Amino acid sequence: MRIARSSPMPGFGLAMGITVTMLSLVVLLPIAALILQGASLGPSAWWAAVSSPRVAAALYLSFRLALFAALFNLVFGVLLAWVLVRYRFPGRKLIDAAVDLPFALPTAVAGIALTALYAPNGVLGAALPWKIAYTQWGIFVALVFVGLPFVTRTVQPVVEELDREVEEASASLGASRGMTLRRVVLPTLLPAALTGFALSLARAVGEYGSVIFIAGNIPLKTEIAPLLIVIRLEEFDIAGAAAIGLAMLAISFSMLFIINAVQIWSRRRIGLV
Amino acid sequence: MSDIPVPRAATEESRIVRLVLILLAVGGLAILVAAPLIAVFAQALSDGGRAAVASLAQPDAWEAIRLTLIVAAVSVPVNAIFGIAAAWAITKFDFPGKTVLITLIDLPFSVSPVVAGLCFVLLFGSHSLLGSWLIGNGYPIVFALPGIILATVFVTFPFVARELIPVMIEQGRAEEEAALTLGASGWRVLRTVTLPNIRWALLYGVLLCNARAMGEFGAVAVVSGKIRGETATMPITIEMMYNEYLSVAAFSMAALLALLALVTLAIKSLLEWRYADQLAATRRH
Known part of the structure; x- marks a missing residue:
């Protein structure tokens, strides 16, 4: 193998062959089919289809609520990572394991479970003063659920590796604890938190299974883009x-691109790269 | 309690702040995660355990469980083989375009499952050239088992590779190179050196891949056509039963998948506690 001459290992041809063949057949070819089909419409027909009120409303709804849910998960995820790493309390390990449940629980199961809870006759739905299920709040709750673990899981290892001496230095120079957290700790966590935020956002924009049961699916109001x-x-x-x-596809790719750029910028700013 | 208050360390929050943060974390998780899980089992058992079990013994439910097991039995090994091959190529060799390849492997994570399903419908549906040719020759892909498997492989594509690549980068190439200089063949090196070194990471990836494969809904909903008793997997059957107001049946099948999720989490946590050093990527998922 000419391109891999530097390694004495065998099997480059076979391993690379399997990798590229499967990647092409399972991932790239189907995505190319979508891009080709979209391109064959022509820009004006495509724009007409996408800018019709119902489609525009669905895209806007999916994107907006995904953003809100990812922002919620950003804050709650950092809090959770901090509490799980820094504090000792009974049941900590169980809670640490429970954070991953949204990854393991099938979305359809999460969908009907959340609906049962937040429906007007459900345990939480009856207790709360405003309607959750079959409104945009329901979509928000479902998107928070599916995106919950991302920020915690990206921030946790960074909190574990935080150098306590930096916090001590900050304190000995007269900073209050709040100031140390705000000026020293949080900036260090920011790149990892942004990665988690991006993953959570990408997941929420395309989410389908957990949302459709609780959303009510009323056109122009609670109809998400994947359902359309x-x-x-x-x-x-x-x-x-x-x-x-x-x-x-275009929205999620450009979102990933922007957030990758922001992440590189924030890493540079705190001197990680 | 002593009369003199013990000063807290300069790198700790005050007691009250700690208490509030712990309560927020625990309370938040109880409402967001524990409550839905309990709701699944409570709804499944709302007419008693016997009704729940009886609903799972229905032929349609049985067929759905069988189909889901077949889909997982094919797509998980396929992804495991792909993951091992991709990790071998990426970590044991240097070649241009490696970063691009890794990005492309991760691509399915940023594509909506419904869009993934749509891609397969466009490629293999009856209106497409390829699709109509395949259907004409008696090999329908969409609205049939092959389409469900393809869509499942797509959405679970990065799982195994992502677990193996960081572990194999960390372990380096020295052990394999030593085995090679001692005269071992490539396959023997893979079998006796590499695979034992990555076995826990591989199991970890396979576990997550399986949980997703058995629970995939969006992509399968689009490609399966939802034909009862034929292409309805467990999650699709849950939706059908739920929409027909068969609440106990829907939640019983959901409880079955929730049990699978709990077992997955238990094994996963066990692996993380016991073999943390052999799982480079423990914290990422």
Whole structure:
């Protein structure tokens, strides 16, 4: 193998062959099919499909609520990571393990469980003064659930490796604890927290299973973009589905791109790179 | 209690702040995570345990469980083999474009499952050239088992590779190179040196991959066509039963998947506690 000549290891051809073949067949070819189908519509037809009130409302709803949920998870996730690493209290290990439940629990199960809880006759739904299920609040709750572990899991290792001496130095120079946390600790956690935020956001924008049960799915109000793709497919409107799919693909790719850039910037700022 | 208050360390929050933060963390998780989990089992058992078990013995439920097991039995080994091959190529060799390759492997994580399903419908659906040719020759992909498996492989694609790559980077190439100079063949090196070194990370990745494969909903909902008794996996059957107001049946099957999630979490935590040094990526998922 010419390109891998520097290594004496065998099997480059086979391993690379399996990797590239599977990547192409399972991931790249299907995504290319979507891009081609979207491109064959032409820009004006694509724009017309995406900017129709119902589609625009769905895209805006998915993106906006995903952003709110990811912001909630950013704050709660950092808090959770801090508490799990720095404090000792009974049940800490159990809680640490429980953080991952949203990753392990199938989204459809989470969806019907949240609906049962927050429906007007559910345990939490009856106790709360305002309606959660079948409103945008319900979508928010579901998106918070599925994105919950990301920030905690990216920030936790950074908190573990924090140098206590830096905090001591800050304290000995007269900073209050709050000031130390704000000026010394939080900036160090920021790159990891932003990574978790990005993952949480990307997951929430495309989330389907946990949302559709609790959302109520009223067009223009609580109808998320992935559901609209499913509806278009059920109407055999392949072009319409592809138009929305392409828009979502573009949104998630550009979001990842922007957030990667922000992350590189924040790492540079605190001197990690 | 002594009369003189013990000064707290300069690097600790005050007692009251700590208490409030712990209560927020525990309370938040209780409402956000524990409550839904309890709700699944409470709803499943709302008519008693016998009704729950009886609903799972229905032919449609049985067929869904069988289908889900088949899908996982195919897609998880496929992803394990892919993960080992990709990690071998990426960590044992230097070649241009490595970063791009890693990014492409991670790509399915940033694609909505519904969009993933849509991609397969566009590629293999009856309106496409490839799809109509395949259907004409008696090999339907979409609305059939192959499509469900393909969609599942897509959404679980990075799981094993992402666990193996950091571990294998950390372990380096020295042991394999030593085995090679002693005359071992490539396969023997993989079997007797590499695989034992990565076994816990591999198990970890396979575990997460399996949980996702058995629970995937969005992508499968799009490619399966939701044909009862034929292409309805467990999560799809949950949706059908729920929409037909068969609450006990829906939640009983959900409870089955929730049990799977709990077992997955238990084994995962066990692996993290016992073999933390052999799992470079423990904290990422």
